[in-house]
Amino acid sequence: MVRQPALVTPKTRRVSAPGDWVAPTAGWRTDVAVADMPKDAAYQLDNFFPESNRVRARYGSNIFASMLGATVQTIIPYSGATNKLFASAGSQIFDITSGGIAASVVSGQIGARWSVQQYTNSAGSFLRLVNGLDTPLLYDGSTWATTAITGTGLTASNLSVVVAYRSRLWFIEKNTAKIWYLATDAVSGAATAFPCGGSMKYGAVLVAMGVWTIPVSTGVEQCLVLMSSEGEILVYQGSDPSTASGFSLLGTFKVGRPLGQDRCMINVGADLAIMTTDGIVPITKAVQLDRGATDLGSITAKIAPTWLQTVADAGVTSDQWQLTAFPRRRMAIVNLPAAYGPYQYVMNTETGGWCRFVGLSSTCWGAWNDRLFFGAANGNVYEAEVGSNDAGNPIDALMVGAWQRFGDSISPKFETLIGATVQAGASTNFYLGVSADYQVTVPQALLALAAAVRPFTWDVSLWDQAYWPGTTVSTKFASSNAIGVALAPTVRAQISGDSTSISEAGVIGGTVLYQKGTPI
Numbered sequence: 001m002v003r004q005p006a007l008v009t010p011k012t013r014r015v016s017a018p019g020d021w022v023a024p025t026a027g028w029r030t031d032v033a034v035a036d037m038p039k040d041a042a043y044q045l046d047n048f049f050p051e052s053n054r055v056r057a058r059y060g061s062n063i064f065a066s067m068l069g070a071t072v073q074t075i076i077p078y079s080g081a082t083n084k085l086f087a088s089a090g091s092q093i094f095d096i097t098s099g100g101i102a103a104s105v106v107s108g109q110i111g112a113r114w115s116v117q118q119y120t121n122s123a124g125s126f127l128r129l130v131n132g133l134d135t136p137l138l139y140d141g142s143t144w145a146t147t148a149i150t151g152t153g154l155t156a157s158n159l160s161v162v163v164a165y166r167s168r169l170w171f172i173e174k175n176t177a178k179i180w181y182l183a184t185d186a187v188s189g190a191a192t193a194f195p196c197g198g199s200m201k202y203g204a205v206l207v208a209m210g211v212w213t214i215p216v217s218t219g220v221e222q223c224l225v226l227m228s229s230e231g232e233i234l235v236y237q238g239s240d241p242s243t244a245s246g247f248s249l250l251g252t253f254k255v256g257r258p259l260g261q262d263r264c265m266i267n268v269g270a271d272l273a274i275m276t277t278d279g280i281v282p283i284t285k286a287v288q289l290d291r292g293a294t295d296l297g298s299i300t301a302k303i304a305p306t307w308l309q310t311v312a313d314a315g316v317t318s319d320q321w322q323l324t325a326f327p328r329r330r331m332a333i334v335n336l337p338a339a340y341g342p343y344q345y346v347m348n349t350e351t352g353g354w355c356r357f358v359g360l361s362s363t364c365w366g367a368w369n370d371r372l373f374f375g376a377a378n379g380n381v382y383e384a385e386v387g388s389n390d391a392g393n394p395i396d397a398l399m400v401g402a403w404q405r406f407g408d409s410i411s412p413k414f415e416t417l418i419g420a421t422v423q424a425g426a427s428t429n430f431y432l433g434v435s436a437d438y439q440v441t442v443p444q445a446l447l448a449l450a451a452a453v454r455p456f457t458w459d460v461s462l463w464d465q466a467y468w469p470g471t472t473v474s475t476k477f478a479s480s481n482a483i484g485v486a487l488a489p490t491v492r493a494q495i496s497g498d499s500t501s502i503s504e505a506g507v508i509g510g511t512v513l514y515q516k517g518t519p520i
Helices: 291-296 301-314
Strands: 017-022 041-046 048-050 055-057 061-066 072-078 084-089 092-095 103-106 115-121 124-130 137-139 159-165 168-173 178-182 189-195 206-216 219-228 232-238 247-254 265-268 271-276 279-282 322-326 331-335 343-348 354-358 364-368 371-375 381-384 395-401 413-424 428-436 467-469 473-479 487-495 505-516
Touching: 041 048, 048 343, 048 354, 048 395, 055 395, 072 115, 072 124, 072 371, 084 371, 115 159, 124 159, 159 206, 159 219, 168 206, 178 206, 206 265, 206 271, 265 322, 279 291, 279 301, 291 301, 301 343, 322 364, 331 364, 413 428, 413 487, 428 473, 428 505, 487 505
Parallel strands: 041 354, 072 364
Antiparallel strands: 017 505, 041 395, 048 055, 055 505, 061 381, 072 084, 084 092, 092 103, 115 124, 124 137, 159 168, 168 178, 178 189, 206 219, 219 232, 232 247, 265 271, 271 279, 322 331, 331 343, 343 354, 364 371, 371 381, 395 487, 413 473, 413 505, 428 467, 428 487
């Protein structure tokens, strides 16, 4: 006798249908219609960082150095025979290499927001610091000094930005369209002026400077990039401004106004990324596109509507805007002004996926010895991406995945169960649920922490929750009673461990079970 499959009848028909979902490894998206999101996108991704094969909750932050006595405005790393870490606050610079209570090494300064450049020549490795207010500082690995920079008509304390380019140190003189440069391999001494105003089509003053590496027929060549307060970019080629053939203007280009003044630029490989009111634009795209087409080439294209709204809300004048990189974790970090809230927009530099960090009240950032640090208004310096809490407070992470209709855009779905494959450390609890019809539903404890940040606002409600502690990869389930045509997996992780070890909270994917209703 040959066995036959059972006939499907009203009594044997499966009641609940499964719908698979994947972790939003493509990151936070606000540039697409919420009703047509890619499956690997997130509607909201707070304190979850998108990696190539999962999203994982960011790690914790601990007080590293304390008692700086004022708002920390600059993290200052030094690499030499002995690596050192400094931070500036108020009128002082502190040695915080060993952590703990900070030790003052420089005092009597007017400003604490320094432009910093490391430079190495035959005499050793140096730090050159300028801030547009104080006499420039020089650190040689053991001693801080006010080694002179002189020039005809130059007041050294007016030098506000410093960059190393083609074996020279270059400076911007604040509130001018003029740059200065030292002799080859010099870190102090006589400086020579180079006026740029005649090449600037939109007026304004120079505020930022960086280095861009471009391919040429013989290999690669560095170019000096200047940026004005109106978003005009000037690109110069060559290394010897004393001769017309040794230093020339390649071109000028227009983008949005810079955010964060001199802290609007970071090098990404050979490219140079520039943070503007229109978005973060690689210079390779800025020289090709009209300003009105910024999103066609910007790094922030996936969150473009939110970026524009954030700039409108936070304003452009704060000097706490900062773009920084943390290569060890593949992160590019945008610090938002403290007045806007304790937020950072963070991108995976390998995948281009974005997320938002919540709860880190920071005023400046810096990396040193493959470690990440940020300063705060309370006079402390914190180390980030360490431990399983935020200075003793739990870490809350929220993921709202892509809205899905599972092949049916008419019928309501009665969601009964959600399953998630997760990686959970010993100090991690997961809470699972489902949001319905573009209304985010989150646990009550998270409402004040992570309301959706979009150009528009959705209602927020509560949902039933279940949680499990865990230590390894496993699949967890929770019942739910969401009803809607479109559903989105919603996962919250709460991490509350110690300050020395990491408790993982990774999300890989999962399934929802739902019953299909009759179209209304």
